[in-house]
Each structure stands twice: as structure tokens, then as C-alpha cells.
Amino acid sequence: MPTPSDNDQAIRLAAFNALQALMERHGEVLPWGLIHKGFTFRGEKHFFANKSRGIFWPRQMQETALSIKTPKQRGNRVARYNDGEVASDDAFLYRFQGEDVEGRDNRRLVRMQKAEVPLIYFYGVAPGVYRPLWPVYISNVNLEERSFHVMVDEPEKVNRFQPNTFTADAKLLSMERRYATVQAKKRLHQAAFRQHVLKAYQCRCAVCAFPRKELLDGAHILPDRDERGHAEVPNGLALCRLHHGAFDTNLMGIRPDGVIELAPSLLATQDGPTLEHALKGFVGKTLQLPRAKELRPKKLYLEERYERFRKVS
Numbered sequence: 001m002p003t004p005s006d007n008d009q010a011i012r013l014a015a016f017n018a019l020q021a022l023m024e025r026h027g028e029v030l031p032w033g034l035i036h037k038g039f040t041f042r043g044e045k046h047f048f049a050n051k052s053r054g055i056f057w058p059r060q061m062q063e064t065a066l067s068i069k070t071p072k073q074r075g076n077r078v079a080r081y082n083d084g085e086v087a088s089d090d091a092f093l094y095r096f097q098g099e100d101v102e103g104r105d106n107r108r109l110v111r112m113q114k115a116e117v118p119l120i121y122f123y124g125v126a127p128g129v130y131r132p133l134w135p136v137y138i139s140n141v142n143l144e145e146r147s148f149h150v151m152v153d154e155p156e157k158v159n160r161f162q163p164n165t166f167t168a169d170a171k172l173l174s175m176e177r178r179y180a181t182v183q184a185k186k187r188l189h190q191a192a193f194r195q196h197v198l199k200a201y202q203c204r205c206a207v208c209a210f211p212r213k214e215l216l217d218g219a220h221i222l223p224d225r226d227e228r229g230h231a232e233v234p235n236g237l238a239l240c241r242l243h244h245g246a247f248d249t250n251l252m253g254i255r256p257d258g259v260i261e262l263a264p265s266l267l268a269t270q271d272g273p274t275l276e277h278a279l280k281g282f283v284g285k286t287l288q289l290p291r292a293k294e295l296r297p298k299k300l301y302l303e304e305r306y307e308r309f310r311k312v313s
Contacts, residue, residue, distance in 0.1 A: 005062050007060070007061070008061050010041075011046060011060060011061055012064075012117075012118065014041040014046070015039060015041075015067075016120070016134055016155075018039030018041075019039075019048065023132065028131060028132075028187075028191060029129055029130070029191050029194075030131075030132065031129050031130075032051065032128045032130065035048050035049060035130060036048075036051065044060065046058040046060060048067055048120065049066075049120075049122050053069075053097075053105070054069050054097060054105075055068055055105040055106070055109060056069065057108065064112050065105070065109060065112060065119060066119065066120060067119055067121070068094055068119055068121050069123075069124075069130070070122070071124040071127070071128075072124030072125060072126050072129070073127065074127040089139070089149060090178050090182055091139055091149035091150055091181060092149070092150040092181070093145070093147045093149065093150075094109075094148045094150050095147050096147060099146060101141065109138050109148055110138075112138050113137075113139070113140070113141055113148070118134065118135030118153070119135065119138070119150075120132055120133070120134040120136070121134065121136040121150060123188055125188060126192065126195045126196065126199070134155065135152075135155065136150050136153070137150070137177065139151040139174075151177040151178065152180045152183075152184040153180055154176070189231055190218070190231075193220075193236060196218070196232075196233050196236075197218035197236035197237070198213060200233045200236075200238070200290040200295040201238030201290055203216060203238070204238065205239050205240040205243060206237045206238050206239060206287045206289065207239060207282055207285075207288075208240060208243065208282065210240040216239070216241075217244045218236050218238065219239045219244045219248070221235050221237060221297055221298075221302060222235055222301050222305065234294070234295065234296065234298045234301070235301055236297075237287070242279075246279060250263060250308065250312040250313055251266045251279075251313070252279070253309030253310065253313065254297075254306060254309075255302070255306055256299050256303045258287040258289065258302075259284060259285070259286055259287075260282050260283060260284065260285050260287065261283060261284075263309070263312075267280065
């Protein structure tokens with residue numbers, strides 16, 4: 001079984017650590033400008049990915065690749081490859097670069113599949129914005145579809161570079177990765193929803209206009225489990241963490257006309273300035289909504305959510 005060089009492994013682990021630090025500072029979704037700055041290892045600058053190439057390795061890597069990338073196209077532009085589709089085993093489908101599996105880029109991923117070597121997957125949730133997933137593994141090479149199957153694993157397992165030799169363990173590993181991949185897709189779904197909602201609300205809380213993106217969420221009006229609870233901007237509100245929590249627990253309600261209410265139990269609570277100013281201070285005020293009418297909350301959704309608030313409170 002081929003094994004990656006010590007040099008490649010060292011660069012890969014340095015990239016994982018640098019990316020972790022980057023996400024801790026800037027959040028789970030990163031603009032291309034931050035990704036493109038790369039990282040420093042052993043006194044040299046290395047890149048995470050390349051803007052024009054889907055399969056990438058820095059020049060210092062000898063045998064394997066470091067990352068793959070699926071961008072989100074702008075406007076009506078058509079993607080060159082239909083990456084990110086779901087395979088029969090719940091994996092991501094990642095198309096060959098070109099037609100030949102023996103091509104330079106594809107050959108590196110085939111080598112990584114055989115050696116059980118992890119990658120970073122930069123998945124586009126909006127044009128120029130990515131949600132990094134790692135470690136991901138090439139679980140299968142499909143010659144007929146000209147695609148790779150990509151599975152996600154848990155971050156604490158990044159040091160597992162060799163496949164397990166026991167069949168039972170291999171089956172368990174496959175189940176774990178399948179579960180991790182499904183969970184990763186849910187995170188991508190939420191990241192894309194949040195990105196679109198915050199953009200519509202100009203990165204400000206719809207209640208208090210708080211402007212720090214790091215502390216803003218894309219709150220669903222109708223939940224995901226509702227058949228109408230689509231991840232679309234008219235089913236969302238940009239809310240800071242405090243008002244999102246109050247909204248989700250039905251301590252704060254939004255009338256169909258956009259006016260803010262609080263549950264009687266919260267209104268009756270006597271406490272310090274946070275409660276008085278950050279919650280009670282907004283009772284009777286109106287949400288700050290997007291300028292574009294098509295991006296504003298659907299009145300039907302607000303009516304249903306408000307009725308639930310009234311019943312609970």
C-alpha cells in the first residue's frame with residue numbers, strides 16, 4: 001500500500017492547524033481573500049487552494065494533494081463541473097479534472113484514496129465564500145461517472161493516515177464517515193442559509209441592528225422540519241444571538257405586521273439593564289427588513305409562527 005511522504009504529511013497537518021486557527025478567528029465561513037493568504041510552515045509560505053484549480057497542492061508537496069474546491073457560481077453562470085452532488089453512499093461527488101483518471105490532478109487523488117490520506121474540501125456556500133470541511137477522504141473512484149466519492153470524518157481523526165486492516169473496523173469506519181458526511185451537509189445547508197439571510201439584512205440584527213457578523217445568525221421562521229421550512233431568505237431573519245434565543249424559545253414573538261412582542265412571563269421578570277434595554281426596550285417596535293420586497297419574510301410564515309408564540313406564551 002503506498003504511503004504519503006513525511007514532507008506531505010507535515011504540510012498537511014500544518015494546513016489543518018492553520019485553517020483551524022483561521023476559523024476560530026473569523027468563523028466557520030471564510031471569504032476567498034482570507035483563504036488565499038495561505039499559511040506559513042517552516043519559514044515558507046504555502047497556499048490552501050488555488051482560485052482557478054479545483055484540485056490543488058502547494059509546490060512543496062511531492063506526491064499528494066492538499067485540497068479540493070467547489071465554488072458557488074455568480075448569477076446565471078453555469079458551473080464547469082457538477083461537484084457536490086450526492087452519491088448513492090451519501091458521499092459528495094467530485095468530478096474528474098478532464099476526462100482521464102490518469103491526468104495529473106486526478107492521479108494524485110487516486111493515490112490518496114489508496115493510501116487513505118485526508119484532504120481539505122473548500123465548499124462554496126456563496127460566490128467567493130467557502131465553508132472548509134476537513135478531514136475528507138476519497139472513498140471511491142468511479143470510472144464510469146468520472147468522479148470521486150468524498151466522505152467527511154471527524155477532525156480529531158486527522159492523524160489516521162493508514163486504512164484499518166480489520167473488516168469489522170473498516171465497516172464501522174465507513175458508517176462513522178457516512179454519518180459525519182450527512183452532518184456536514186446539514187452544516188453546509190445552514191451556512192448557506194445564514195450567508196444569504198445576513199446579506200439580505202446587510203449584516204444587522206432585524207431587531208436591534210447589531211452589526212457584528214460573528215454574533216449574527218440566520219434564524220428560521222418556520223423550522224427545517226416543516227415541509228415549507230425551506231432555506232430561503234423569506235423564511236429567515238437576521239438576529240443577534242440574544243434575540244435569536246428569545247425568538248426560538250418563544251419568549252419573543254413577531255406579529256405578521258413585523259411588530260415585536262415579548263411573552264408575559266418575560267415582561268413580568270424584573271432584572272438588570274440587559275433585560276430592560278435589550279429585550280423589553282424593543283416591545284412595540286418594528287423589525288428592520290430588507291429593502292427588496294422579495295427578500296422580506298412571508299406574511300403567511302409570520303402569521304403561523306406568531307400563532308405558535310401566542311399559544312406557548
